[in-house]
Amino acid sequence: xxxxxxxxxxxxxxxxxxxxxxxxxxxxxxxxxxxxxxxxxxxxxxxxxxxxxxxxxxxxxxxxxxxxxxxxxxxxxxxxxxxxxxxxxxxxxxxxxxxxxxxxxxxxxxxxxxxxxxxxxxxxxxxxxxxxxxxxxxxxxxxxxxxxxxxxxxxxxxxxxxxxxxxxxxxxxxxxxxxxxxxxxxxxxxxxxxxxxxxxxxxxxxxxxxxxxxxxxxxxxxxxxxxxxxxxxxxxxxxxxxxxxxxxxxxxxxxxxxxxxxxxxxxxxxxxxxxxxxxxxxxxxxxxxxxxxxxxxxxxxxxxxxxxxxxxxxxxxxxxxxxxxxxxxxxxxxxxxxxxxxxxxxxxxxxxxxxxxxxxxxxxxxxxxx
Numbered sequence: 001x002x003x004x005x006x007x008x009x010x011x012x013x014x015x016x017x018x019x020x021x022x023x024x025x026x027x028x029x030x031x032x033x034x035x036x037x038x039x040x041x042x043x044x045x046x047x048x049x050x051x052x053x054x055x056x057x058x059x060x061x062x063x064x065x066x067x068x069x070x071x072x073x074x075x076x077x078x079x080x081x082x083x084x085x086x087x088x089x090x091x092x093x094x095x096x097x098x099x100x101x102x103x104x105x106x107x108x109x110x111x112x113x114x115x116x117x118x119x120x121x122x123x124x125x126x127x128x129x130x131x132x133x134x135x136x137x138x139x140x141x142x143x144x145x146x147x148x149x150x151x152x153x154x155x156x157x158x159x160x161x162x163x164x165x166x167x168x169x170x171x172x173x174x175x176x177x178x179x180x181x182x183x184x185x186x187x188x189x190x191x192x193x194x195x196x197x198x199x200x201x202x203x204x205x206x207x208x209x210x211x212x213x214x215x216x217x218x219x220x221x222x223x224x225x226x227x228x229x230x231x232x233x234x235x236x237x238x239x240x241x242x243x244x245x246x247x248x249x250x251x252x253x254x255x256x257x258x259x260x261x262x263x264x265x266x267x268x269x270x271x272x273x274x275x276x277x278x279x280x281x282x283x284x285x286x287x288x289x290x291x292x293x294x295x296x297x298x299x300x301x302x303x304x305x306x307x308x309x310x311x312x313x314x315x316x317x318x319x320x321x322x323x324x325x326x327x328x329x330x331x332x333x334x335x336x337x338x339x340x341x342x343x344x345x346x347x348x349x350x351x352x353x354x355x356x357x358x359x360x361x362x363x364x365x366x367x368x369x370x
Contacts (some may be wrong), residue, residue, distance in 0.1 A: 002105055002312045003152060003241050003242060005206055005241065006177060006219055006221075006239075006241070007205060007209065008097055008177060008219045008220060009209065009213070009217065009219035009220075009221055010217070010219065010221075011218060011219060011220070012033050012034065012035055012178075012218050012219070012220040012228070013027075013033075013034045013035070014034070014035040014036075014037070014192040015034060015035070015037065015211040016038060017037065017038055017131075018034075018036060018125070018133065020132050020133050020135060021034075023133040023229075024133075024136065027229055027231075028136065028166060028229075028231070029280075031183075031232075031234070031277065031280065031281075032231065032364075033180050033187060033218045033220075033228060033229055033230065033231065033234070034228070034229045035222060035226055035227070035229075036131075036168075036219060036226070036227045036228075037225070037226055037227075037362055038131070038225070039131035039133070039168065039170060039227045040129065040131070040170060040227075042127050042144070043127060043129050044057075044127040044128075045124070045127040045128040045172065046225060048127070048172060048216075049172070049173050049175065049224040049225060050173050050224075051102055051173055051174070051244075051245075053173070054098065054102075054172065054173055054245060055098065055099045055102060057127070057268075058098060058121075058124060059096065059097060059098055059099030059102075060097050060098070060099065061098045061121055061123055061124070061148060062095045062096065062097055062098075062121075063095065063096060063098055063101060063115040063121075063147065063295040064093050064094070064095060064115055064116075064118040064160050065093070065095070065096045065101055065113050065114070065115055066091045066092065066093045066113065066114070066115075066116070066186075066209070067091060067092070067112055067113060068112040068113075068114055068116075068150075068155075069091055069116075069156060070155075070156070070159075070160070070225060071112045072155035080117055082106075083228075085293075086318070087304070093149050095118070098149065101115065101149060102149075103111070105150075105151035105152075105243055109151060109152065109153070110153065111151060112154065112184045113151075114148070114150035114151070114154050115147065115148060115149040115150065115151065115352065116148055116150075116156075117146045117148070117363060117364075118146060118147045118148070118361065119144075119145070119146060120145040120146060120147045120156070120247050122148070123370070124247065124341045125145070126149065128170075128247070130143060130145075130249060131170075131227065131249060133168065133229075134165055134166075134168055134249045134251050136166065136219055136251050136252065138255075139252025140252060140253060140254060140255070140258050141145070141252040141253060141258060141365070142252055142253055142365075143249055143250060143252055144165070144249075144250040144364070144365050145247060145248060145249050145250065145362065146247070146248050146250070146363075147245065147246075147247050148245065148246045148247075148248070149244070149245045150175075150240045150243070150244065151240060151243045152240055152241065152242050152243050153240060153246075154240045155201045155238060155239050155240065156236070156237060156238040156245065157195060157196070157199075157200075157201065158179075158181070158189060158195070158196035158198055158200055158235055158236070158237040159194050159196065159235065159236070159237075160183075160194045160233045160234060160235045160236065160268075160273060161194070161233060161269075162194055162233075162261070162266075162267045162273075162348055162364065163250065163253070163261060163267070163269045163364045163365075163366060164232045164233050164253060164257045164261050164267075164273060165232060165250040165251050165252075165253055166229070166231065166232055166250075166251040166278050167229070167230040167232075167248050167249065167250050167251070167334035168227050168228070168229050168230075168248065168249045168251075169222070169227060169228050169230065169246055169247075169248045170226075170227040170246060170247050170248070170249070171222045171223060171224050171226055171227070171228075171244065171246045172223050172224060172245040172246055172247060173241065173242075173244055174241070174242035174243050174244020174245065175221055175222065175223050175224070175241040175242050175244060176221070176222050176239065176240060176244060176246065177219070177220070177221050177238065177239040177241055178218075178219075178220055178221070178222055178228050178236065178237075178238055178242060179200070179217055179218065179219050179236060179238070180213060180217060180218040180219075180230060180231075180235065180236045181212075181215045181216070181217045181234065181235035181236070181237075181347075182217075182234065182235075183228070183233055183234060183273060183274050183277040184215060184274075184277075185215050185216055185217075186235065186270050188214065188215055188276060189215060189235060191245050191270045192292055192346075193266075193268045193269065193270070193346075193348065193349055194268035194270065194273075195348075196226055196235065198211065200237050201237075201239075210255055216274055216328070220309065221241065231277075231281070232253075232257070232273070232276065232277065233273035233276065233277060247250055254280075254281070256292050256296075257276050257279075258367070259296070259367075260272070260276065260296065260299060261276070261366065262293065262366045262367035262368070262369065263300070263303055263367075263369055263370045264303065264317070264352055264369055264370075265303075265313075265352070265369040265370075266314070266317075266349050267366065268349070269317065269318055269321045270321075270323040271318075271321035271324065272321045272323045274325050275295060275321065275325050275328060278325075278328060278329065279291060279292065279295075290326060294297065294328075295323075295324055295328075297321065298320060298324060299321075299324075300370065302317055302320040303317065303369070304370050305369040309350075310348065310349075310350045310353035310354050311350050313353065314346060314349045314350060314353065341370070361370065
């Protein structure tokens with residue numbers, strides 16, 4: 001079933017095509033989202049624009065299926081609220097053929113099962129190409145690609161990704177509403193680790209628009225065959241307007257960002273990512289190197305310290321990044337609208353510290369932490 005398109009701010013630049021140099025200068029260096037029209041032009045994947053075509057092309061393809069790990073934050077899924085938040089730590093993950101999943105959502109349109117951050121299978125990679133805009137010259141590692149599949153009405157809660165990669169998201173079939181909030185607005189959205197306490201998924205359409213204007217957000221709908229660029233660690237919220245599938249391309253990171261992020265056992269601290277976003281805007285190389293040396297010296301010391309437990313470690317690391325951010329910003333410390341941390345977010349951080357499962361680190365291709 002195709003839903004009506006919601007009213008959006010529709011304030012993201014759209015281009016039919018762009019060369020890598022212009023893409024870097026106009027959008028990457030300015031940390032500005034953009035929708036690009038033909039990144040898969042001429043590939044077999046570009047001809048797969050419906051669920052039916054996807055089922056015919058690779059319906060036997062096995063995908064990872066799990067409960068939306070933010071279902072406890074949705075007013076519509078009461079049973080999930082009793083389970084608590086988790087992502088690839090406690091969640092039960094199963095492998096289903098794509099055709100079986102699409103049949104399941106047709107029969108169970110309110111399901112919160114979805115495929116999220118699943119390494120793009122070889123059978124799909126053979127049908128596509130890596131867009132030329134993904135080859136940034138400073139990359140110190142390989143590109144990573146993930147696949148996402150979900151039903152109409154599913155969503156991604158407002159959050160940022162922990163690996164600090166530039167990301168290009170290509171929409172295969174179905175439509176998505178994509179909202180992005182600049183890193184600089186993080187205090188307005190009341191962050192707890194890499195999750196916001198704002199529950200956009202529970203708001204009506206006018207409430208969403210009022211909030212997004214206040215946040216200075218980018219807001220658009222992407223259609224099959226289009227791709228949208230996410231600057232590193234930008235806060236984002238996504239709605240599946242139709243049952244759909246998408247594939248992302250996560251660019252290789254610059255060396256210092258890779259080293260600092262990977263050194264963290266749990267790399268989801270808002271001020272860590274705000275620091276890296278600020279560094280990306282520093283054009284004086286000597287100033288930037290000096291800031292990097294200062295940040296690395298303090299981070300390495302705190303991260304290598306032994307703590308009584310993971311909760312104490314979490315609080316020490318969080319405060320270290322907050323202090324670094326406050327001392328690094330040229331305009332002085334940020335105001336902190338909400339300085340009480342969400343106990344659910346702390347629980348998630350501690351759980352990730354203590355869990356023997358490293359699946360989420362492996363899938364993001366993060367290096368060994370300190």
